[in-house]
Amino acid sequence: MLLTMKRTITRRRFLGAAAPLVLAGAPLAGLAAGVAGATGTEPDPHAGHTPSSYPGHATMIGAGVPSPAGPHEHDALLYPPPALPHEPGRLRTYDIVASDRELEIIDGVTFAAWTYNGTVPGPVIRATEDDLLRVSFHNAGSHPHTIHFHGIHPANMDGVFEIVDPGGSFTYEFPAKPYGMHLYHCHAAPLKKHIHKGLYGAFIIDPPAPRPPALELVMVMHGYDTDGDGANNFYAVNGPAFLYAKHPIRVKRGELVRIFLANLTEFDLINSFHLHGEMFRYYPTGTGTAYEYTDTVMLCQGQRGIIEVEFTHPGRFMFHAHQTEFTELGWMGYFEVEA
Amino acid sequence: MSARLWRLWALVPLLVLVGVVSAFVAGGKSIVSLVGTSPPPADTFQVRRVEFRPGEIRLKLTNPQREALRLSIVTVDDAVVPFDTDGPRTLRRLGSTTVVVPYHWVEDDPIAFGLTAASGVETVHAVAAAVETPAPTGRGFLGYALIGFLVGIVPVALGLAWLPSLRHISGRWLAAFMALTAGLLTFLAFDALNEALTRQAALPPGIGGFGLVVLGVTVSYLGLTWLGDRLSRRSERAAGAVVPGPVLALLVAVGIGLHNLSEGLAIGSSFALGELTLGTFLIVGFMVHNITEGLGIAAPAAEGGGRVGVRRLALLAFIAGFPAMAGTWIGGYLTNDIVGVLFFSIAVGAAAQVVVEVTRYVRRRAPGGLASGHVVGGFLAGITVMWATGLLAG
Numbered sequence: 001m002l003l004t005m006k007r008t009i010t011r012r013r014f015l016g017a018a019a020p021l022v023l024a025g026a027p028l029a030g031l032a033a034g035v036a037g038a039t040g041t042e043p044d045p046h047a048g049h050t051p052s053s054y055p056g057h058a059t060m061i062g063a064g065v066p067s068p069a070g071p072h073e074h075d076a077l078l079y080p081p082p083a084l085p086h087e088p089g090r091l092r093t094y095d096i097v098a099s100d101r102e103l104e105i106i107d108g109v110t111f112a113a114w115t116y117n118g119t120v121p122g123p124v125i126r127a128t129e130d131d132l133l134r135v136s137f138h139n140a141g142s143h144p145h146t147i148h149f150h151g152i153h154p155a156n157m158d159g160v161f162e163i164v165d166p167g168g169s170f171t172y173e174f175p176a177k178p179y180g181m182h183l184y185h186c187h188a189a190p191l192k193k194h195i196h197k198g199l200y201g202a203f204i205i206d207p208p209a210p211r212p213p214a215l216e217l218v219m220v221m222h223g224y225d226t227d228g229d230g231a232n233n234f235y236a237v238n239g240p241a242f243l244y245a246k247h248p249i250r251v252k253r254g255e256l257v258r259i260f261l262a263n264l265t266e267f268d269l270i271n272s273f274h275l276h277g278e279m280f281r282y283y284p285t286g287t288g289t290a291y292e293y294t295d296t297v298m299l300c301q302g303q304r305g306i307i308e309v310e311f312t313h314p315g316r317f318m319f320h321a322h323q324t325e326f327t328e329l330g331w332m333g334y335f336e337v338e339a
Numbered sequence: 340m341s342a343r344l345w346r347l348w349a350l351v352p353l354l355v356l357v358g359v360v361s362a363f364v365a366g367g368k369s370i371v372s373l374v375g376t377s378p379p380p381a382d383t384f385q386v387r388r389v390e391f392r393p394g395e396i397r398l399k400l401t402n403p404q405r406e407a408l409r410l411s412i413v414t415v416d417d418a419v420v421p422f423d424t425d426g427p428r429t430l431r432r433l434g435s436t437t438v439v440v441p442y443h444w445v446e447d448d449p450i451a452f453g454l455t456a457a458s459g460v461e462t463v464h465a466v467a468a469a470v471e472t473p474a475p476t477g478r479g480f481l482g483y484a485l486i487g488f489l490v491g492i493v494p495v496a497l498g499l500a501w502l503p504s505l506r507h508i509s510g511r512w513l514a515a516f517m518a519l520t521a522g523l524l525t526f527l528a529f530d531a532l533n534e535a536l537t538r539q540a541a542l543p544p545g546i547g548g549f550g551l552v553v554l555g556v557t558v559s560y561l562g563l564t565w566l567g568d569r570l571s572r573r574s575e576r577a578a579g580a581v582v583p584g585p586v587l588a589l590l591v592a593v594g595i596g597l598h599n600l601s602e603g604l605a606i607g608s609s610f611a612l613g614e615l616t617l618g619t620f621l622i623v624g625f626m627v628h629n630i631t632e633g634l635g636i637a638a639p640a641a642e643g644g645g646r647v648g649v650r651r652l653a654l655l656a657f658i659a660g661f662p663a664m665a666g667t668w669i670g671g672y673l674t675n676d677i678v679g680v681l682f683f684s685i686a687v688g689a690a691a692q693v694v695v696e697v698t699r700y701v702r703r704r705a706p707g708g709l710a711s712g713h714v715v716g717g718f719l720a721g722i723t724v725m726w727a728t729g730l731l732a733g
Contacts, residue, residue: 106419108411108428109459226459233453233461234412234419241419328418 077238078249080124080218080260086208088130092176096122096147098164098186098199099140105224106234106241106330114141114186114197120239121220121264122201125184127176129208135172139164145194146170148187149203150302152177160187179207181286181304183220183262196225196232196266202304204260214256214308217249221271221299221321221331222264232267234330235321241330244319248334253314260286261297262304271331272298273307274322280309296322314339380406382460385543386452387435387676389464390472391444398438398452398464402430403543414453414461415442433545444469473611475672483607483667490606490625491599491663496656498633505641513641514705515717520591520635521697522721527598528690530729532556534605535683538676548680555684556691563593563692582696584642585651591639592659594693595632599659601682603666608679611671624731631724632659639697642704 084090096116103120105111116122127133139145143166148159153174156162164170186199202218223232224241234241251257259280263271274296281291286306297305311317320332363370371377381404388399396415402408409429413422423439430436444450451465473479505516535555539548570586582590606625636655640647669678702709709715 105459106412108409108457109455110457111459224459226455227461233455233459325417329414330419 074119074239074243077119077121077124077220078217080202080204080216081126083126083204083206083210083216084128084131085210086128086130086206090128090131091134092127092131093134093136094123094125095136095138097138097140098145100142103198104240105226105236109226109234111224111226112197114143114145114194114199116147116199116201120198120200121222122184122199124202124204124218126204126206128206129177129179131176133172133174133176136169137164137172138169139166142166143194144188145186145199146188147172147184149174149184150182151180151203151205158187159184163188176205178287179205181260181262181306183264183302183304185264192266195264196223198222200264202260202262211258212256214258215251216258216260218260219273220262220264221273223266223268223326223331225267230267232265232329235265235271235326236330237333242332244333248316248336250336250338251311253311253337253339255310257307257309257311259307259309260304261299261307263299263301265301268323268326270298270300270323271326272296272322273319275307275309275317275319275335277313277315277317278309278311280307282307298322311335311337313337379458380404380408382406382408382456382458383462384408384410384430384454384456386454386462386464387543389452389466391469392472392474394441394443396440396442396444396450396452398440398454399435400430400438400454401435401543402432403545405432405545407431409457410436410438410454411457412453412455413438413440414455415440415444416451417453433543446470473671479671480668483671484664486606486622487603487661487664487667489622490629491603492656492660494626494629495595495633495636495660496653498630498635499637499640499652499656501634502637502641502647502652505637510706511711511713513638514701514707514711515713515720516634516638517642517697517701517705518714518717519631519721519724520638521694521701522718522723523631523635523725524591524594524690524694524697524721525718526722526725526729527595528687528694530725531598531601531683531686531690534601535680535687538680538683542676542680546677551677551680552684552687555681556688559597559685559688560692561688563590563689566590566593567692567696582700584639584700585647587642587696587700588636588640588647588655589658590693590696591636592655594689595635595659596662597682597689598686599629599632600662600666601679601686603663603668604670604679604682605666607667607670607672609670624728627731628725628728629663631721631728635721639700642700 099115099118101113101115101118102110103113113120135147137147144163146159146164157172157174162170182203182205184201184203186194188194202220219237221237224234225231226233261273265271279293279295282294282297283291283306285304314337317335317337318332319335320327385401385403386398387401390397407429413420420440420442425437447468449467450469451463454462505513535552539552542548567582567590570589571582636659701714705711705714
């Protein structure tokens with residue numbers, strides 16, 4: 001709830017804030033019970049279920065009732081720009097500015113982030129195969145940075161040797177290929193520091209033959225080492241911890257949902273995605289037609305893929321990392337499936 | 340100038356100091372910037388107490404640093420949990436709050452807490468085993484009383500029962516037992532000093548734990564000196580003479596009592612916080628350890644030659660032993676780390692003062708004085724016995 005009010009509150013201002021945020025104990029229990037019950041129109045086999053006072057997952061997000069996703073500033077990271085039809089040689093331009101920014105990444109905790117365009121993760125870059133991609137990069141941060149794209153491109157567009165000093169600029173230009181789900185991140189040294197501070201994002205290249213229409217979502221899995229000890233304190237998808245637990249993602253029953261999934265978690269060896277109440281088709285890297293039918297996928301850092309799913313049942317379904325520690329430190333959310 | 344004006348002159352350095360301090364505070368920042376920048380605050384909380392109750396955990400936190408510190412997120416075993424605090428979440432310097440976490444903790448399992456400040460710095464506090472913190476009940480009260488009785492009153496009373504035998508030994512040997520008293524009190528003084536210093540080191544730095552220890556030691560030393568003086572005057576002691584035997588016995592009892600108070604507090608609080616396995620062996624250890632204390636009171640009581648009634652002996656046993664019971668109650672139910680430091684510091688001063696009185700007594704009365712073999716041997720025996728029996732209670 002605080003997240004939606006003041007996302008960019010500074011540390012100093014925060015320390016001075018007088019009104020304490022006090023969570024009441026009693027409403028939490030009711031909330032847990034409310035989430036446990038089905039919210040759809042199907043007959044509820046647990047109609048006689050006695051609400052437990054046991055604090056469930058819902059209590060982790062605080063006393064606020066989850067509000068199904070409305071417009072908020074992270075929507076641009078969840079909903080990618082639309083795919084464009086195949087037109088070889090078409091110019092696609094993006095402006096990316098690296099800057100230092102204090103982000104509130106979980107209630108009342110700030111993270112001194114290095115960002116692309118002010119958010120962690122950075123903006124979604126999307127092109128269709130054979131588009132000419134032109135990314136104008138300006139470094140407004142306090143350290144040297146680059147953008148390193150995954151995919152096929154010339155060596156001098158790889159963002160490894162052409163370091164962009166603070167105040168400097170660089171234009172990355174190359175034909176977008178191959179189609180699939182890719183990613184980009186800073187490749188300045190020390191690499192670990194530049195990635196965990198937040199310089200990464202999703203990079204989608206659409207195939208010449210359009211994918212079937214779907215509700216398209218992007219999920220970049222990542223973590224935050226807030227105290228600089230080389231281990232993540234909190235985990236998230238697309239920004240603040242527990243974001244989609246506070247704001248469940250609305251989808252329609254039977255509708256095709258396509259999730260562009262990437263793992264950019266530093267420090268931890270792997271991350272994973274697990275969906276409740278449904279099975280999905282997982283296309284590794286999104287570069288082919290072969291898929292696995294599963295409800296859990298595991299990705300190492302830099303690994304990514306495309307998930308396609310249609311929900312059979314209405315109601316609220318959880319999705320989260322199946323490393324349970326990550327789940328309970330922020331990497332969890334809900335789908336609100338409407339009948 | 341008159342003497343009166345010269346006395347008023349004493350205020351001048353203070354006024355100048357105020358002026359200099361104000362000037363520095365007004366321009367202090369720029370001086371610091373000449374030599375560099377201060378590092379950011381540590382932003383760690385001090386966890387001073389953890390209580391496990393059914394379905395609930397309570398953590399008492401203090402902000403040990405100069406800068407304000409805000410508690411933003413609490414985790415238990417690496418999971419974010421809802422929590423409540425008994426006041427504002429931003430703690431000023433030395434400000435404390437109790438964090439209440441509804442939590443179904445698992446008995447005897449290790450458990451770790453993460454307290455994340457607004458700056459993202461996480462303070463991790465691990466507890467080796469979650470054990471329910473006892474709430475004040477009649478049974479528990481009685482239990483602590485029994486423990487205090489067993490480790491305090493019983494051994495002291497048993498040690499006092501050596502009194503008739505002490506009456507019928509030679510002056511040389513009695514001096515040896517007096518020296519033994521001084522030896523065991525010396526041991527207790529060091530033991531308490533060690534405890535006091537260890538405990539003060541765990542206090543938030545801003546409280547000035549070391550100063551508290553110095554203050555506690557000094558005040559109790561002076562207090563016991565005053566007490567000895569008063570009691571002696573009442574028994575028509577000539578000015579400058581040594582404290583008579585019965586009064587010395589009383590002083591020894593008070594000194595030992597103050598030590599037992601802190602010992603009881605340590606037992607009670609360690610048990611209440613699940614840091615101590617209070618087995619039979621430990622209680623037996625404390626009993627054997629403390630029987631020497633009874634002997635220490637009996638030796639000066641035997642010195643005076645006059646008869647000491649049973650009622651007086653019972654009083655001495657009570658003075659020396661009952662504080663162990665009081666200590667376990669305090670430790671078990673309302674222990675506070677500052678109180679612990681103070682109690683042990685007071686025990687140091689009291690024991691040291693009694694060592695001085697006993698030594699003066701032995702020097703005046705003992706055949707051969709302080710350098711005699713009996714006295715030196717007795718003193719070393721006192722320390723050795725305390726060390727050896729202390730191994731049982733360790």
